[in-house]
Amino acid sequence: MTKPRAFGTIAQLSCPTRFWGNATAVNDELAPAWLPWSAVDPDLIAFDWNDEESSQLATVIASMVPPAGAGWEERHRFTTEVTALLAARYGRWACGWHWAVGEGGGGGVVTSWCCTSHSVGESAATAAKVVASLLEWRDWLEELAERFAQLAPPAGADAEEHSWHLERATTRLVTVVVDRTGAESGWYGLCRTVLTWFLSSTGMCLETAKNAVDAAIGGRFKSWTAPSRTLVDGVGEDLAVGLTGEKPYRDR
Known part of the structure; x- marks a missing residue:
């Protein structure tokens, strides 16, 4: 420190x-x-x-x-x-x-x-x-740091395992942001920032993280609208696949 x-x-x-x-x-x-x-x-x-x-x-x-x-x-x-x-x-x-x-x-x-x-x-x-x-x-910020540490992919994970951890982290972080913001006006801006920060905390460069998050969300989150479970899962999978080239496995 x-x-x-x-x-x-x-x-x-x-x-x-x-x-x-x-x-x-x-x-x-x-x-x-x-x-x-x-x-x-x-x-x-x-x-x-x-x-x-x-x-x-x-x-x-x-x-x-x-x-x-x-x-x-x-x-x-x-x-x-x-x-x-x-x-x-x-x-x-x-x-x-x-x-x-x-x-x-x-x-x-x-x-x-x-x-x-x-x-x-x-x-x-x-x-x-x-x-x-x-x-x-x-x-x-202290809560986010704790969550990031808990959700980070383990060192040495192969692409498929890495993808699974990225999808899990994305869905959990989006859910936390929705809960804390009430999905009110502009909540997706904080969501974008939190996901970018998470990827950066794993060692990813800032521009790569921003681009990956923007591509995964794709303008699908809206003000005053809580995203459906299907949409959150879809964003999580898109982010994971976009970064690893592999779909997350489903047996965990």
């Missing part, structure tokens, strides 16, 4: 010019769906957390909340600046803190946050939502 980057107190990062200086291009590099698994893998990126850190973070976030009656642009700027601050302090993995369930959140898994319009309000309450959302997102 890598050591966390050295920072002073979080209050030292409260100035916008400071955290913009520590963050890379927000549009390109602080969107969780675009991050490689290596940037979010909790086994590689340590996360030191305690009551003092929680309190300091909440205080800084509260000081950034726009005043009551602020318009959409100011609220949006607040969430963007919070994302940059969290990424600067904890790593780019933290940019998924507001990838929330439903249309307003972009089809993610976070439930402590809704969207800019409904989640930005009184300063202390808003800060508490940000902290809860960050921890919820971290828990999701």
Whole structure:
């Protein structure tokens, strides 16, 4: 496990010019769906957390909340600046803190946050939502890491066995994403990301993983529609066959 980057107190990062200086291009590099698994893998990126850190973070976030009656642009700027601050302090993995369930959140898994319009309000309450959302997102990444390790094809597996493990992993991961997102608006975006991360965790290069997942899903997942068991199984088999050239055997 890598050591966390050295920072002073979080209050030292409260100035916008400071955290913009520590963050890379927000549009390109602080969107969780675009991050490689290596940037979010909790086994590689340590996360030191305690009551003092929680309190300091909440205080800084509260000081950034726009005043009551602020318009959409100011609220949006607040969430963007919070994302940059969290990424600067904890790593780019933290940019998924507001990838929330439903249309307003972009089809993610976070439930402590809704969207800019409904989640930005009184300063202390808003800060508490940000902290809860960050921890919820971290828990999701840690859960994924555990699932990936359990579902990874064993070393030395032949093509047929490898195919079986890939199909099993795909169907189980899709099912988990459907359950956590409620198959609401845009849920398939998170599903695509999770499957890409899984393949990357096995050592596959990012572009190969992305292309394989896109080909297997083929635009068949839709917003507000939970996929049928047949469709999930079909995507799993298509991904496995596309990567191994072999159909999974059925005797396990």
